[in-house]
Amino acid sequence: MTIDLNGIQLRNRLLTSASMLGYGASKKKLILYGLSPIAQWVPLDGFGAVTTRTLTVEPREGHFSLRDDWSLTEFPAMLRLYAKALRRVDGGWMNAFGWCNIGIEAYFDEYYPRTSDQNRIISVGGFSAEELCTLVETVNRRAKPGDIAAVEFNVSCHNVNFPFETILEEILAQAVPLSRHPVILKLSPDEDYVEQGKLAERRGIAALTAINAVKGLRVDPENGEPFMKNRFGSISGRAIKPIGLRVVAELRDAGIRLPIIATAGIRDFDDCREFFWAGADAVSLGSAVWLTRMPLYALGPLEGLRIRRLMRRVAGYHPPVAIEAAWVEHGPVAGEEAVGPGHDRVGEPQPVLA
Numbered sequence: 001m002t003i004d005l006n007g008i009q010l011r012n013r014l015l016t017s018a019s020m021l022g023y024g025a026s027k028k029k030l031i032l033y034g035l036s037p038i039a040q041w042v043p044l045d046g047f048g049a050v051t052t053r054t055l056t057v058e059p060r061e062g063h064f065s066l067r068d069d070w071s072l073t074e075f076p077a078m079l080r081l082y083a084k085a086l087r088r089v090d091g092g093w094m095n096a097f098g099w100c101n102i103g104i105e106a107y108f109d110e111y112y113p114r115t116s117d118q119n120r121i122i123s124v125g126g127f128s129a130e131e132l133c134t135l136v137e138t139v140n141r142r143a144k145p146g147d148i149a150a151v152e153f154n155v156s157c158h159n160v161n162f163p164f165e166t167i168l169e170e171i172l173a174q175a176v177p178l179s180r181h182p183v184i185l186k187l188s189p190d191e192d193y194v195e196q197g198k199l200a201e202r203r204g205i206a207a208l209t210a211i212n213a214v215k216g217l218r219v220d221p222e223n224g225e226p227f228m229k230n231r232f233g234s235i236s237g238r239a240i241k242p243i244g245l246r247v248v249a250e251l252r253d254a255g256i257r258l259p260i261i262a263t264a265g266i267r268d269f270d271d272c273r274e275f276f277w278a279g280a281d282a283v284s285l286g287s288a289v290w291l292t293r294m295p296l297y298a299l300g301p302l303e304g305l306r307i308r309r310l311m312r313r314v315a316g317y318h319p320p321v322a323i324e325a326a327w328v329e330h331g332p333v334a335g336e337e338a339v340g341p342g343h344d345r346v347g348e349p350q351p352v353l354a
């Protein structure tokens with residue numbers, strides 16, 4: 001059964017969040033290269049969709065490095081650099097990778113052909129409407145309609161130090177109409193997400209992702225030095241789950257009817273149910289699953305089993321909140337069969353949000 005979220009075709013309602021599985025396949029079997037080791041015990045083609053790391057027009061080092069040829073003697077230096085880009089903090093993680101990525105063309109050359117079994121969402125980011133147009137045109141050129149689920153605009157990342165809200169309208173006005181694929185807008189809890197959600201509805205965005213990681217700061221108590229290379233970092237994981245729930249609920253309270261994909265500390269089935277009650281249409285596994293500490297690497301297969309079971313439970317679950325989402329207005333074509341918010345839930349309980 002396919003889930004149709006306003007034109008976005010998902011295999012089920014359980015996704016993976018941007019970057020958690022790198023580009024969908026590993027270059028080397030090391031977490032440092034962007035693919036959690038747990039991924040080898042989970043069938044990635046079983047997810048509703050797998051979202052890539054954010055890709056830019058040109059390759060970017062960001063606040064880490066694109067090198068993957070570190071020698072053993074260089075390893076300590078690499079680990080020091082890594083610790084300035086990703087660090088465990090209370091109840092979650094802080095990262096400051098700052099769009100460290102190989103660039104969109106290299107992704108299509110090196111990873112896209114190797115991930116064709118997955119339903120993919122391609123995350124893109126840029127610093128101008130022109131760059132977003134270039135990214136959309138590249139995806140249009142290299143992926144046929146139907147070959148990917150959607151393109152996700154990540155123009156809400158703190159780690160690149162750019163005032164995206166000042167150009168968001170321009171980006172959406174120019175880049176969304178160009179896309180042959182549905183476009184998702186990823187929202188930050190640190191910006192005016194309600195206004196951005198309303199703008200997204202007006203500008204033809206197909207769905208929203210909530211939330212991007214939350215801006216935060218940690219410093220070394222000895223000397224006041226920030227732990228992150230970019231001074232501030234982005235918090236993810238269990239610590240931000242209540243913030244994610246708040247954002248989803250507030251988007252719904254504001255009358256926004258676009259489908260919402262939730263990501264914020266989701267780990268188990270109850271987390272998923274909480275987000276569905278708050279108004280989400282799909283849920284996404286992020287750092288609370290993929291960056292989980294594995295004191296014993298040997299426990300990986302058990303975690304894999306747990307995630308497989310979660311997949312099955314979410315796939316068999318009918319969210320209780322009857323949201324008359326915008327896709328009722330825009331899609332699907334009359335006569336076509338589709339399952340989406342509000343369509344399989346007549347007579348089910350109403351949300352407890354009001």
Ligand SMILES: Cc1cc2nc3c(=O)[nH]c(=O)nc-3n(C[C@H](O)[C@H](O)[C@H](O)COP(=O)(O)O)c2cc1C
Nearest residue numbers: 017018019054095154212236237263264265286287
């Ligand atoms: C190490 C790391 C790297 C991330 N890179 C990206 C990225 O490239 N693009 C993006 O849109 N979000 C990125 N995120 C944010 C996640 O996709 C997600 O929105 C955020 O972590 C909140 O969800 P979570 O609490 O479930 O992890 C990253 C998060 C982490 C922890």
